[in-house]
Amino acid sequence: MIELIGIDKEYRAKDRIVTALQHINLTVEKGEIFGVIGRSGAGKSTLLRCVNLLERPTNGKVLVGGQDLTSLKEGELQKERKRIGMIFQHFNLLSTATVEQNIAFPLKLSKLPKKEIAAKVASLLELVGLSQHRKQYPSQLSGGQKQRVGIARALASDPDILLCDEATSALDPQTTESILELLKDINTKLGITILLITHEMGVIRAICDRVAVMDQGEIVEVGDVLDVFLKPQHEVSRQFVSEVADSIDSSAFYNGAGSGGRILRIIFRGEQTYEPVLYETVKETGATFAILQGTVSRMKDTPYGQLVVELRGSDADVDAVVGGLCSRGLEVSVLR
Numbered sequence: 001m002i003e004l005i006g007i008d009k010e011y012r013a014k015d016r017i018v019t020a021l022q023h024i025n026l027t028v029e030k031g032e033i034f035g036v037i038g039r040s041g042a043g044k045s046t047l048l049r050c051v052n053l054l055e056r057p058t059n060g061k062v063l064v065g066g067q068d069l070t071s072l073k074e075g076e077l078q079k080e081r082k083r084i085g086m087i088f089q090h091f092n093l094l095s096t097a098t099v100e101q102n103i104a105f106p107l108k109l110s111k112l113p114k115k116e117i118a119a120k121v122a123s124l125l126e127l128v129g130l131s132q133h134r135k136q137y138p139s140q141l142s143g144g145q146k147q148r149v150g151i152a153r154a155l156a157s158d159p160d161i162l163l164c165d166e167a168t169s170a171l172d173p174q175t176t177e178s179i180l181e182l183l184k185d186i187n188t189k190l191g192i193t194i195l196l197i198t199h200e201m202g203v204i205r206a207i208c209d210r211v212a213v214m215d216q217g218e219i220v221e222v223g224d225v226l227d228v229f230l231k232p233q234h235e236v237s238r239q240f241v242s243e244v245a246d247s248i249d250s251s252a253f254y255n256g257a258g259s260g261g262r263i264l265r266i267i268f269r270g271e272q273t274y275e276p277v278l279y280e281t282v283k284e285t286g287a288t289f290a291i292l293q294g295t296v297s298r299m300k301d302t303p304y305g306q307l308v309v310e311l312r313g314s315d316a317d318v319d320a321v322v323g324g325l326c327s328r329g330l331e332v333s334v335l336r
């Protein structure tokens, strides 16, 4: 759906050149929710703005639905941009217009008949849960409600893609959750591909299918969210993962723990998370185990669990447990 091929972006500041993006190659599939995470200045906004060419890349191509946007003339580009909606951290609403006027704005520009505009606005208001607020002005709304207006306005031109620029960064945790739920809903109901940028791993975990981690203008890791979360490969990814409360990622922590047995980290995915797999495996041997740390959670809609256990018993029994867990499809790593 979205292909960024060999993208570099340089900004010319007064006395120097800032390289905001380099060697970016990224594909976002149709219908997925794709997250880009990185620290401030990593290049996330620039990357997002390159997708609809609000920023023109210095090098490289941007393909949307197979169409090379970088090769289009301004008029053709305007047309293609209608397929790409965008929402912003600070909502960017017209303060002198009501909720319904804000949503109708892009429709008026496209010169749709009044009746059609009214019907479309009504259905968008319902979708984002703001029908009762249609006559209010942005100053009368909460942050979450303002973002709902932003989302409705972005959806007015029936886009295939929604770009989200730190859409929940100005919101409290509860409102963030409700906006993320709304985005997930929109993705499922309307099949819209969502590309979002954030500096919060919690946002990625709540709704994304895949994630790219950015550092200093480059993508340093890409993968399924669960894979990156459970086995981050890059130091920056590890830092983001460690910020989420229930992450387990410190082998050093277990040195000196327990009674000298073998310490394993076991990863459960999907429905297996709720099965007594460990108990069933250990019971077939003479080994015993002590749980040192554990967590069960959800990544978008997928349950997963992590357990750190110390296995006690003969080498043969302990080997049998490790082999048994692996053959049942669990991921096992020996921490000590």
Ligand SMILES: Nc1ncnc2c1ncn2[C@@H]1O[C@H](COP(=O)(O)OP(=O)(O)OP(=O)(O)O)[C@@H](O)[C@H]1O
Binding pocket: 011, 012, 013, 018, 019, 020, 038, 039, 040, 041, 042, 043, 044, 045, 046, 047, 199
């Ligand atoms: N218009 C501009 N002119 C010059 N430099 C810029 C411009 N926009 C961004 N930059 C620089 O490009 C780099 C990447 O910025 P960008 O805003 O894309 O990062 P970001 O990851 O989105 O950060 P943040 O979360 O703080 O917005 C930074 O060094 C930034 O200072």
